[in-house]
Amino acid sequence: MGLLTVIAEALHSLGKNKVRTALSVLGIVIGIGAVIAMVAVARGAQRKVEREIAAIGDDWLAIWYTGTSRGGVHRDQTTPPNQAREDAEAIERECSGVRAASPTNRVPAQVISQYGNYRTGVMGVYPNFFDIRRWNAQVGRLFTVEDMAMQAKVACIGTTAARELFGSVNPVGQTIRVNRVAFEVIGLLDSKGVGSDGRDFDDIILFPFTSFQRLIAGNEPSGTIFAAAKPGVPLAVAKEQIRQLLRQRRRLADTEEDTFRIMDRSLMAEANAAATNTFNLLLTSIASISLLVGGVGIMNIMLVSVTERTREIGLRMAIGAHGTQILGQFLCEAIVLCVIGGLLGFGLGVGLAQVVAQSFQWETEISYWMAAVAIGFATLVGVFFGFYPAWRASRLNPIDALRFE
Template identity: 45%
Template sequence: MWFMTLRIALRALGRNKLRSFLTMLGIIIGVGAVIAMVAIGEGAKATIRSQIASLGTNVLIVLPGTSVQGGVRTGSGGVNTLVDSDAKAMMQELPSVAFASPALRRPEQVVAGNLNWSTLAQGVAPEFQQIRDWQVAEGRFLHEGDMESAAKVAVVGQTVVDQLFGNDDPIDSVLRIRNIPFRVVGVLAPKGQSSQGTDQDDTVMIPYTTMQKRLMRITWVQSIVVSAVSAERVQEAQEQISLLLRQRHRIGPDREDDFTIRNLSDIAEAASASARVMAVLLGSVASISLLVGGIGIMNIMLVSVTERTREIGIRMAVGARSRDIMFQFLVEAVVMAASGGLIGILLGIGSSVLLNRVAQWPTLISPEIVAVAFFFSGAVGVFFGFYPAQKAAHLDPIDALRYE
């Protein structure tokens, strides 16, 4: 029965090939547009997400808290409560934390040969590279061995290379900070300006242990830079860090934190919200065209029911029940919508691949949206085919037979 009905439907559609195709075109364009638009939207979202991730939106900065001494409140970082083992503990104990690195920073006058340059000296751990997603252009980044031995090695930013070494290869040359000689082991890839407009490449990175012992002569750390495993888990990481530090610093329940945690997630939220708005916008425009395609199907099915009134009468006269007629026309509408959907899916995937290749637009085709689009086109067939099918099923056999 199913097979027969399907065959009848295909034959009926085959009799008016051009008309069936034009009707399907509405669905083809609708589904194709949904697929392509969502692919573009998703692609844009993914690009924005990765760009934001490179800004460090999953990054948290832990600073020592404030203290009040004789009524004078220090700014944040006024107490010396953070130590490097806090950073290690975060990495080991918290599942939401990917990397954590102590970060000490101070402007220093750096000398190489007969040139000198004032730059920002940063004492960091090897994890700092992953946290900031900072590539090394030449040589290597700092490693764990450098931390243990408080090695006098440095990785320099591009601006420092330009100012102190010119066109010479900086690797293995010596630069001096406060008369302490450091061997240059790596050059950072240029990163450009930060969102605050400071030149991120104007820096020298040395092991944080070296910074603590040889330059600053302190045992604590100025800050800890942390990256959460994903942008979505920043909040979770923040809460976990807070709990961990209160525990490690033995802070009673009624006392304030001796640290503060800052994050950049506001930027991430704003950006992903705008990407989401764009995806919804594109998707809804495309859905409207799918709806218009459905109306086209309904229109043609109504025409078809009128044209085939006599056929309906004949079928009823030889024993077709209302539901047989209904089913026949419904199957026809669904076949039209679903095959239109199928072609539309191919078209949508094709055009988003083409956009990606030719126009270099980032596109991302999600299997879910393909499945949803196919299901939806079938549903459009049922929905818009229902009324015409109902109309056919409720014809009076005598009137239908007499219809000219």
């Protein structure tokens, strides 16, 4: 019998017992479909976190002053107005692992444009803040060292603030007023999206630090310093350098606690990633169990029909089929089953992933590698349990196969 005849015979044989065929295929379809859909959801979540980390950067630190606490008595910090500025410059100058450091000051303010007004965070920063937070202008330009030296009345605006103040109008070249001072918007920032804590990174307006301090914040002491590590320098190393420097500058004795805190941005990112990993692990476990259950389903159906099929094999041998012909037929049947099931399962998985993506607004991403693994596993199970009983039966004497019970 040629290959085509064998395949035709297998299809014919599968068609004869539609219930058995459908049940076998169903096991394969469910197993593969579940794996593909769940892995797609898991990978989507992973991608989202990765993109978030890429957007906000994972190589920067935030430093702020906490004051001291001695014997349970908290003493408020009296920070000289220029301390953050001097500290930031010292950090950038003296810490070898630090690429850039910027003092920042952020206050809430009512901002007015010719189209309306909006309450948002306004922030004074050094130009190197854009490098620290990896921020670029999508329209216009970022302010520079010169702008800061001249205390220029310019600002760069985040997309959320821009939408609130200008709608669909291009904000670059427009004027905004804060504290009755007019600033020219010179740049529209890239969108950083919403963090997993719900914070909108784009709801912000940035000003040159000098202009900000003089025209908006007054002489209010500035708060947080942002610093970024040099490429290849572990964040922990940069962090420790900054800590030692600040302790030295504060003249803190060895017994005294830090009067400042350094928050490691990567810690948050790691926490996020860990949560996502747990989620992914859960989904992958469920998917694996589904695959296993599907596999057991395939196995059951295949084994249930062993008796009937063994007799059939006995008869086929009695009327002259030899082992190779019988094995060819059964192998072919099993492969056809698994291929059909695999294709349907792939379709089901992709469809499910899309349904999930649309109904929950989740991101999904099909993993073709996992799809291949799932289909491979189901095929292996199907072929093994479809083929093994046939192989065993074909080794019996025809009369023993015919009388099998």
